[in-house]
Amino acid sequence: MPVLLLIIIGTAAGFIATRLMKLETDVITTMAIGIFGALIGGLILRVLMVLTGWLGGFVGAVLGAMLLIWLYRTYVKKR
Known part of the structure; x- marks a missing residue:
């Protein structure tokens, strides 16, 4: 179920x-x-998940995905 x-x-x-x-x-x-x-957001914002439950996990997921997009645009796409 968690997966x-x-x-x-x-x-x-x-x-x-x-x-x-x-x-x-x-x-x-x-x-x-x-x-x-x-995964990234969950690791970074573990404390937020404990305090706010699944909503914190969702916020962390969005922020982690945005970080991944930024890294992709900065380092991979320019090649």
């Missing part, structure tokens, strides 16, 4: 993050950005 929840929250977070960062991607890439962003 399914991670996929659902990560997909939603990836969708929101790609729209906020104005990045046009396909569905698989959006899901990957969201899931990896959820």
Whole structure:
């Protein structure tokens, strides 16, 4: 169940993050950005998740996905 929840929250977070960062991607890439962003955000904002529950995890997932998009744009896309 936690893996399914991670996929659902990560997909939603990836969708929101790609729209906020104005990045046009396909569905698989959006899901990957969201899931990896959820992992990054979950690690960084563990305290926020404990205090606010799933909403904190969702915020962390969006912020992590946005960080991943920024890193991609800064270091990978320029090549």
